Amino acid sequence: MNTALQAVRGMNDVLPEDAALWRAFGAVVEAWLERWGYRAIRMPLVENTALFRRAIGESTDIVEKEMYSWRDELNSEELTLRPEGTASCVRAAIEHSLLHDGPKRLWYGGPMYRHERPQKGRYREFYQYGAEAFGFRGPEVDAELIVMCARLWPELGLKGLRLELNTIGSAEERARHRADLVRHLQANEAQLDADAKRRLHSNPLRVLDSKNPMVQEVAAQAPPLTDYLGEASLAHFAGLKKLLASAGVEFAINPRLVRGLDYYNLTVFEWITDALGAQGTVCGGGRYDGLFAQLGGKPAPGVGFAMGCERLVALMKVSGGVPAARRPDAYVVHQGEGTLEYAFAAADALRSAGHAVVLHAGGGSFKSQMKKADASGAWVALIVGEDELRAGEISAKPLRRSEDQRRIGRGRIVEEFAAILQRVKA
């Protein structure tokens, strides 16, 4: 143990028992994304550091202190493990002119990397599914993305997720608000903590989100962003709320909901649970109409969300929505001179016929082999001993139903096994 290597902190193995749940989760989510008309795209895990600096924002926590960045000396490139997916997805859309024939709905999944202190529900390598809609200006796609999620939760067996919603207007509106906000914060600078002071100029909107009561007092008196929103922004938000209401999706407006990435405008939202402790946001997203231009592309609107797989899988466990383990159809037990080849061939033939078959390996007494057959969860134990070998047969013993063991002639193994399996599974 003293010389044994460990996984990197905050980066976890998913062991077979959990991996089954992950696969079930992934299957539901991917089918759901496709059903809503989103198409898969895959991006590299590594991008040029400049992409994230430009997309996410220089003064965000992610860029300031959470990115895994390094200089690749082989060809002098500044590279970064992606801390989120939207920037890469937009980059890919620009690079390959994906919008040349109209708007696009895309989804992706995979690991993201942020160097934060690990905690329940927060890891340095974590998985996300993301959906992005490029080229749609109206609020209907914002609504679609949110309603989509509302429809997914029951499919995963999840309850008690609540939706928080806000609008943060356009860049111009925020700039006007920001000027007044900074003035207000400066007037009350004595009440600000170190963190708030630091953000006063770098990212004053985040000050409103502070949990420090002293800072909260100042924030509460600050000019509300809503007062600075123009007609178009208000109409967009109203349109979104109307669609959510007609879909029967409940939401709470949280005027302090400001997301940590600079590219958002208008709609921002989070799906939150109280069942996972401090890391309660299970899915978050919003609109980012300026991002294409910001990354050097032809201007195009965008909206999207990302959901955290670790958190959703953890919620599925809490909710008890754990799928049953897959049973092998047969476990093949063999003992005696020459039986291995026979058993090996029988297992092979049954697999070719589409059955899930585990061949016993590693020796052991007959009894221990039967124990392993049982422990494997197999429906049927197939037994090849010296008797069977001599007779040119194989014994089939159902393990999950009270049905007698019987012999099958070698030439009829596939047909008869299928018949037994059908009866036993019924």
Add this chain to the structure above:
RNA sequence: GUGGCCGUAGCUCAAAGGUAGAGUCCCGGAUUGUGAUUCCGGUUGUUGUGGGUUCGAGUCCCAUCGGCCACCCCA
């Protein structure tokens, strides 16, 4: 990155400075080749790691690694 709590068998946990244990799991057996129960027997280990104090450290001290919780932040 800051603070608090915690690391003993694969797993869940005992051992209040004096010989490291239980349950579970795993392995073998209970008259020839038949699985969950029952009964009998057996292995669980550099007490996370490295130092220090002490006649003696799982226990006290320091460091380090890891986990949990909170802050922070977000998925």
